[in-house]
């Protein structure tokens with residue numbers, strides 16, 4: 001039995017697009033949302049990995065309505081193609097897909113810095129491309145990270161080759177995504193649409209319940225990792241603040257949700273603090289202009 005208690009069918013009639021839904025936190029968002037009756041669109045770049053995820057979702061949420069949307073966030077033409085193909089109303093978008101480390105010279109297919117290009121600009125171009133099918137009360141959730149706090153965004157130098165560390169550049173990419181999401185929310189004020197951020201804390205595969213074909217972890221590695229559960233959590237739990245931000249009635253535009261426990265590494269969803277820089281209107285507007293320029297995409301939100 002996948003669930004001790006059947007979850008409510010409260011998302012019936014709602015359609016959710018989850019990027020990077022074939023693995024990790026994105027997979028768990030998709031499974032949890034499908035189990036609550038949502039129609040789930042899995043935006044994935046690998047048809048094979050996406051198919052494995054869909055069968056696992058169906059095995060654990062038998063009434064799941066899940067469909068794959070081919071989507072490579074590291075290619076602007078691929079994003080445009082995926083966006084053009086989407087012709088159904090979308091109620092919720094979870095901008096989850098992410099590259100967490102990269103070499104300094106790593107680039108997207110369009111020549112953009114790989115982490116900025118995929119994590120922030122790819123989602124910006126996707127949202128611009130699908131804006132026409134977003135529901136009047138659509139909710140967008142950007143998956144941020146604790147790492148955003150250790151990074152500075154310089155909108156004028158967004159695509160410059162970085163000189164620091166991969167982790168700091170990852171933090172910049174997450175800070176940029178969060179800043180764009182808060183800016184989107186400001187632009188949507190006065191409408192029923194909203195944009196929020198959420199982060200999963202510190203979520204690792206060895207503490208995650210097994211799913212056939214997804215991130216296999218040996219029993220030995222699981223037993224070694226078990227004591228770390230006091231500090232960190234599985235990716236199933238990491239999905240919870242994101243699903244909360246995407247669906248809860250107490251979550252509203254401009255919110256930032258994360259795990260409420262020690263250091264925000266684990267725990268139940270709670271409102272958490274985002275760095276002033278990602279909340280800044282000045283940074284958000286400058287970043288929006290830079291994102292339009294770098295992606296060659298006009299986004300009239």
Ligand SMILES: NC(=O)c1ccc[n+]([C@@H]2O[C@H](COP(=O)([O-])OP(=O)(O)OC[C@H]3O[C@@H](n4cnc5c(N)ncnc54)[C@H](OP(=O)(O)O)[C@@H]3O)[C@@H](O)[C@H]2O)c1
Nearest residue numbers: 020022023024025045072073074096097098145201202203
């Ligand atoms: N795990 C954590 O503790 C943690 C903490 C803070 C934030 N986060 C954020 O949470 C999100 C998920 O993390 P995770 O730990 O679940 O990572 P993960 O297991 O590595 O999964 C990342 C997902 O993103 C997809 N992806 C990467 N590049 C893509 C592209 N160009 N186009 C489409 N999909 C792409 C991957 O697809 P492929 O299988 O095709 O590579 C995969 O489905 C990320 O945004 C990450 O920054 C994670």
